[in-house]
Amino acid sequence: MTIGMIGVESAMGNSEKASGPVILAVAGKGGVGKTSISATMVRLLTEAHPDSNILAIDADPAVGLATALGIDVETTIDDIRKDVAEGVEALGLNSAVEVRNEVRYRLFDALVEVDGFSFIAIGRPETAGCYCKVNSYLKEVISILAENFDYVVIDGEAGIEQINRRVMEKVTHMILITDGSARGTKVVRTVRDVADELVMYERIGVIVNRIPSMEMTRYLDLGDIEVLSVIPSDDNLADFDIRGENVFYLPSDSAVVEGTRTALKNFDII
């Protein structure tokens, strides 16, 4: 196991940014702090790259990233999916090109553009019915949307398969989050195995969160996954979580902000 406090030479650098967005997908077991860390990444990216276009994608049906970023969500991607798929005839759409443009038009209604970054929520997964065509257009327009940003942060559900199926097939950086539990580290290893099969990524690393003592790191079994940072339990964050506060107001020396900053530095992203 490598504790990633030391800078890691990135193969990406600025040249990669010029050719496409840096897409960070965050995954891990439920309850390990994925959403807080994703939101903190968005904050740190806006601070480090104020002139860049940054997109936060909430791919968790619970839509927790919105709260952590102080965003009100009115329309999700799944709302568009349902409206368009269920109403193609009722909406009077005559062809594939009209469906595609309807989806594209509505995507802008779902995109929340605030100072510093933009936000979009995926919402709940589809239920019964075949939405294959609309799903494929949606995935296409999300990819097109992402291409117009310099940095994209995706806060995923516990698994990674859902990111591949519902959001996009290609990410540049996979960031796995675990706590100190054996179950958390096992999920991280499993997610990495699934990601190896399903998602095209360039780099992968893990953030170990909510560690009561640094001593515990010696017991973590993370295989050969690069450890980007280790974050101790953070009372500030617990307090913010309870009050549903926006992470932009967290003190910049709080553990979660410092730990996330270290991880992004280790990936040469900030």
Place this chain on the structure above:
Amino acid sequence: MKLYDQTIERITNLLNESTTVELPVRTSSWPDVSDRSMILRSEMAYELGSNQFPGIGATIITANEDLVSGDGVFLHGKDLQELKGDTPYARVAFVKVDEATLGEGEALYRTIRDLEYVRYHFYPEGFMMRVSPSKQIESVRIGRSALNRGLSFEITGNRLIEAFKKKPQVEAVQVHYVTDPDFDYKALSKLFTESEEITKTIDHILKNVIMDCNACSLQAVCDEVEGLKELHFKK
């Protein structure tokens, strides 16, 4: 091909109620962007047609040279460089086609739709169209940097004429842009709906074998529009 001629005349009369400026028709070297390019709010100067204001657009075809005698770009209201914020917006393209190339039946319907879909493949830099076919909305985000470099309706109008003329059936195009806040957008929208009803009726005729007009839900459209009944019974 007189199907839309009455609608074109009505739209022309409505447009003539507002002050019209004819812009030069000339080749433009303004660049296009990729179909994957978007203008985000942070990069936008303003929006033509927005949540607050009407934004509508239509393409209507004719074979009548008296209605579209040659290419033209016409502006009713302020040009892009004069606008200071979000504004109401309408775009109409009257497209003169060579009747002999239109075909009949399904081919005719496909040609009409194909010309209408030109707007979905139109990407001048700094001019991002957003179209909701279901809500009949056509709005445009204007990019700040393109505006600073001189984007105007003369440029977009000429680029649109060029886009239409890539289609072999097209002989001439007249593009009208409306930004006049006092213009009757509601009346224009009704006329756009009328045009869409005609196209839908053509599709209905092709898909249905009902030959009894009294039993058809679209009888009113056929009674109103010259040429539709001919088209049906010739089918």
